[in-house]
Amino acid sequence: MNKKRVLLSWSSGKDCAWALYLLRQDPTVEVVGLFTTLNQAFERVAMHGVRKQVLQQQAECVGLPLITIDLPWPCSNEDYSRIMSDFIARVVADGIQHMAFGDLFxxxxxxxxxxQLAGTGITPLFPLWGSQTDELARQMIAAGLQARICSLNPNQLPPQFAGQPFDxxxxxDLPAGVDPCGENGEFHTLAYDxxxxxxxxxxxxxxxxxxxxxxxxxxxxQQ
Incomplete structure (x- = not known):
């Protein structure tokens, strides 16, 4: 059986880590690598603020090669579309036919x-799509996923949650109305185990x- 060769969009957070876990349990799928967009000026993951060196070490810890895509700062919609179109064309030429994303709802x-992917030769996969986020959060924690909050929107979540473990x-302790997985942009995480x-x-x-x-x-x- 020819497996689907999948590149996984990798933000460094818990949701993409859980997507990797689920994809690796699918016998029809081979996850062949990760890809991440980086703010070129700061060498950090956009929105998460995770350093490039941390991201690279994280990819080694999950055992997959990482492709980083540098975006200028500021980045116009035109620049973003051009850079991503070039990237997609390259991976299609390398025989990739699927990209997976950790989106929930x-x-x-x-x-x-x-x-973005229509007509490119890439079929998107959404292994977490439609998950109940309260149940999903408990599942992740029960399975041993460990992560910390690396960024948050203080208009949605008090700043004292910054750096806290996802447990x-x-x-x-999350205030009422905050999604347990932060899917509405309340917070982002770095997964580390x-x-x-x-x-x-x-x-x-x-x-x-x-x-x-x-x-x-x-x-x-850690040094």
Whole structure:
């Protein structure tokens, strides 16, 4: 049986890590690599603020090659579309026919990805789509996934949650209306251990700052 060769969109967070876990359980799928867009000026994952060096070490810990796509800062829609179109053309030429994403329920995000890939030769996969996020969050934690909040929107979640572990205590403390997986942009995470890791990613909590209306916690490699 010829397996689907899949590239997984990798933000460094819990949802893409869980998507990797599910994809690896599918006998029809071979996840052949990860891809991430980076803010070129800061060498960090957009929205998450995770450093490139941490991201690269994380990819090694899950045992997959990582493709980083540098985006200028600021990045216009035209620049983004051109850069991503070039990237997609390259991976199609390498025999990739599927890209997977860890989206849960935002229809506009899914529709955007489907439009972006329409006619390219790439079929998008959404292994987490339609999950009940309260149940999914508990599943992740029960399976041993470990992550910390690396960025949050202080208009949706109080800044004291910055850098906190994604665990049962966090779920119990989340204010009413906050999605347990942060799917509405309330928070983003860095995953550092779990059933999709070959070995844990050793990180330590660094400085927390507010920039452009977002609270970022610097998660650093342990020396």
């Amino acid at each position: 935002l229809n506009d995000v899914r529709a955007y990805r489907e439009r 049962q205590a966090l779920l119990a 779990g059933p999709m890791f070959l070995r844990p990613l050793a990180v330590t909590v660094g400085e927390t700052v507010q920039r452009d209306g977002i609270v970022f916690t610097d998660l650093l490699l």
